[in-house]
Amino acid sequence: MEQNDTASHERFLTLFTANEPAIRAFVRRLVPTRQDAADVMQGVALVLWRKFPTMEASDQFRKWAFGVARYETLAWLRDKARDRLVLADDVLDTVAHESAQIENCLSAQREALEGCLERLPDEQRTLVLAAYEPDVRIQDVAEQSGRTVPAFYQWLHRMRVRLLECTRRTLQAEGVQ
Incomplete structure (x- = not known):
């Protein structure tokens, strides 16, 4: 493996592991169960990995990852469209948009709770x-x-x-x- 590839892999892993809980929480709010979220997250991780070289700015990783997660969730939900628990696309778009907007607050709450648990x-x-x-x-x-x-x-x-x-x-x- 070349030095450039190693640096790129390390950069991806650093960004992904730092943002994975927020991405997972975002996906979890859009699908019915934790297992569904785990299924979607596998696809999200693969797409993020494959498309990482095309990402332009590391400081935009979370926003970019939320976009990928949204599209992967939509694709997953379309595959499950026969299930009556699936949300309509316009409702999902609204939930996804609002979830992205409140993510910073939820992330701060998670971090605060983790700190309190540690104490x-x-x-x-x-x-x-x-x-x-x-x-x-x-x-x-x-x-x-x-x-x-x-x-x-x-x-x-x-x-x-x-x-x-x-x-x-x-x-x-x-x-x-």
Whole structure:
């Protein structure tokens, strides 16, 4: 592999990994399920990789990637058009446009929440995250915590409130609303 190719691959990976959560969230808002979003994201990643050499400015990567994600989502939805859960194109266009506009705010919220989660003691953070794992049985997490199921739900509610307040304070301190 040539030096130029290596530098281009590294640049792509750096930009893609930095923006992948936002792109995935954007796609997730446009399709019915997480699995659908994962399917669309595979196509998005491939198109971004193939077309990366044609991208002009690295500082426009996110905007460019959202455009690619929008078109890949439209193509995926057209393939699934027989499914009654598919949105009409004009509705999808509206959702995609609004999603792109609010992405900066949502990204700031995600970062603030991640920071608040990191400040939790390890045991608490592990339990909170375990409660939101796919296909998790809350009874198993409650048992892991040493609490009854009702007590665990109460504890989880208090943790959600604590994380929400922390996130709001963080956003307010950063001047993001």
